[in-house]
Amino acid sequence: xxxxxxxxxxxxxxxxxxxxxxxxxxxxxxxxxxxxxxxxxxxxxxxxxxxxxxxxxxxxxxxxxxxxxxxxxxxxxxxxxxxxxxxxxxxxxxxxxxxxxxxxxxxxxxxxxxxxxxxxxxxxxxxxxxxxxxxxxxxxxxxxxxxxxxxxxxxxxxxxxxxxxxxxxxxxxxxxxxxxxxxxxxxxxxxxxxxxxxxxxxxxxxxxxxxxxxxxxxxxxxxxxxxxxxxxxxxxxxxxxxxxxxxxxxxxxxx
Amino acid sequence: xxxxxxxxxxxxxxxxxxxxxxxxxxxxxxxxxxxxxxxxxxxxxxxxxxxxxxxxxxxxxxxxxxxxxxxxxxxxxxxxxxxxxxxxxxxxxxxxxxxxxxxxxxxxxxxxxxxxxxxxxxxxxxxxxxxxxxxxxxxxxxxxxxxxxxxxxxxxxxxxxxxxxxxxxxxxxxxxxxxxxxxxxxxxxxxxxxxxxxxxxxxxxxxxxxxxxxxxxxxxxxxxxxxxxxxxxxxxxxxxxxxxxxxxxxxxxxxx
Numbered sequence: 293x294x295x296x297x298x299x300x301x302x303x304x305x306x307x308x309x310x311x312x313x314x315x316x317x318x319x320x321x322x323x324x325x326x327x328x329x330x331x332x333x334x335x336x337x338x339x340x341x342x343x344x345x346x347x348x349x350x351x352x353x354x355x356x357x358x359x360x361x362x363x364x365x366x367x368x369x370x371x372x373x374x375x376x377x378x379x380x381x382x383x384x385x386x387x388x389x390x391x392x393x394x395x396x397x398x399x400x401x402x403x404x405x406x407x408x409x410x411x412x413x414x415x416x417x418x419x420x421x422x423x424x425x426x427x428x429x430x431x432x433x434x435x436x437x438x439x440x441x442x443x444x445x446x447x448x449x450x451x452x453x454x455x456x457x458x459x460x461x462x463x464x465x466x467x468x469x470x471x472x473x474x475x476x477x478x479x480x481x482x483x484x485x486x487x488x489x490x491x492x493x494x495x496x497x498x499x500x501x502x503x504x505x506x507x508x509x510x511x512x513x514x515x516x517x518x519x520x521x522x523x524x525x526x527x528x529x530x531x532x533x534x535x536x537x538x539x540x541x542x543x544x545x546x547x
Numbered sequence: 548x549x550x551x552x553x554x555x556x557x558x559x560x561x562x563x564x565x566x567x568x569x570x571x572x573x574x575x576x577x578x579x580x581x582x583x584x585x586x587x588x589x590x591x592x593x594x595x596x597x598x599x600x601x602x603x604x605x606x607x608x609x610x611x612x613x614x615x616x617x618x619x620x621x622x623x624x625x626x627x628x629x630x631x632x633x634x635x636x637x638x639x640x641x642x643x644x645x646x647x648x649x650x651x652x653x654x655x656x657x658x659x660x661x662x663x664x665x666x667x668x669x670x671x672x673x674x675x676x677x678x679x680x681x682x683x684x685x686x687x688x689x690x691x692x693x694x695x696x697x698x699x700x701x702x703x704x705x706x707x708x709x710x711x712x713x714x715x716x717x718x719x720x721x722x723x724x725x726x727x728x729x730x731x732x733x734x735x736x737x738x739x740x741x742x743x744x745x746x747x748x749x750x751x752x753x754x755x756x757x758x759x760x761x762x763x764x765x766x767x768x769x770x771x772x773x774x775x776x777x778x779x780x781x782x783x784x785x786x787x788x789x790x791x792x793x794x795x796x797x798x799x800x801x802x803x
Contacts, residue, residue, distance in 0.1 A: 359676065359677065383679040383680075383681070384679070385679075386677055386678070387679045391674070391677040393670045393673070394670075395669055395670060397669060397670040397671050397674035398671070399666075399671055399674070399675075400669075400671065401662075410675075410678065410680070411678040411680065414581075456674075460678075463678070
């Protein structure tokens with residue numbers, strides 16, 4: 293187990309810590325999913341969480357955004373203790389975070405335009421023209437301006453993920469949480485999505501935490517990778533460092 | 548001493564407790580701003596307008612068949628002139644609200660259960676929550692409000708159609724004139740028939756919306772749970788309609 297996965301990578305730790313998880317423990321249905329998770333994420337970096345299916349990667353993301361409450365430990369995000377936030381504070385806090393779901397989680401009964409309008413009209417006081425402009429600008433950022441009037445059922449898997457990303461980006465979040473962004477996509481679309489993560493990183497300077505199995509995605513996007521095993525972070529470092537790891541479990545992801 | 552209840556009793560009690568909590572949360576959220584007016588009106592349309600065809604057909608058949616079944620029997624006793632009175636009272640007081648209530652439990656209750664269940668399974672409800680929106684207010688409050696207000700309207704509308712169906716049957720098979728039919732129907736009905744029957748339909752609407760939303764919103768993660776949510780919604784909502792009707796009849800008998 294490593295307590296400070298960032299140290300090994302020689303990362304510049306002078307930057308502001310935006311996510312600070314200490315001794316996080318979660319038990320679901322009698323199974324201890326996360327035993328003792330410790331992670332610091334610095335402003336502007338992209339951290340990849342690697343791990344086998346069911347190892348608790350998505351659970352970690354859900355604790356960061358307050359969808360799940362830890363059994364013990366602390367989760368501080370943007371200087372706020374997430375489990376201690378009240379309903380109103382939590383809603384305000386969530387406007388600063390974006391969560392990209394594995395499936396895209398688009399609202400089936402709404403068009404692409406309405407999907408993007410949904411968070412905007414609730415959190416920003418903008419005129420109808422400004423809303424339209426913001427939607428078009430965000431769709432153009434993900435390369436799908438033409439899909440504005442389509443329904444989610446008319447979109448491919450990759451397009452749904454891009455629209456899911458656009459719906460998150462309209463609120464200009466400070467931290468993006470990606471739950472397996474390339475799962476279920478063909479290799480070419482996976483690379484496109486990975487490049488999109490990089491583009492968002494460069495354009496908006498957001499901090500990203502990406503949960504994935506896709507080593508190609510990790511290679512393209514990661515500033516730092518942490519490996520989750522048996523409820524703890526078993527290793528941490530840059531892609532190059534972990535690729536040469538002596539640990540068979542860690543190396544297994546890179547083969 | 549530990550009291551061990553049979554599993555179905557435990558499940559029933561947990562379900563009732565869950566429904567109670569859900570209803571409590573509805574009343575807490577329904578009167579607190581911000582209000583989702585646009586979505587509520589959309590639900591009025593979805594629940595009201597899209598059920599009109601089914602409700603019209605059912606209402607017409609109820610009235611038509613009721614008249615048709617009564618004509619031969621009452622003709623034997625020379626009491627054909629009483630048929631409009633019998634039709635109007637039985638439809639307005641009991642048959643219309645209960646049958647249309649059950650039809651709505653099937654169509655609307657299962658629809659809500661399946662829709663919210665599939666939204667839960669595909670993480671759309673979580674997506675609303677992480678985009679800092681209150682999904683309960685947007686999905687549940689709007690739907691329960693819509694069923695509570697639209698189902699009584701559907702029932703009143705269906706009662707009217709049933710009375711028209713009854714007239715058509717009487718007109719075809721016993722030559723009843725429209726003037727006589729209308730005057731008999733209106734002179735037979737009193738406020739004590741109409742008001743209790745209408746009040747109970749608001750409870751039917753609330754129960755149908757509540758059960759559908761409760762099942763869908765609390766569906767588990769698997770796709771199988773969508774079917775279960777839809778199915779359980781129909782069964783529980785239908786049962787509640789019957790139970791509410793029985794209670795309403797008892798209360799009406801005490802006061803009137």
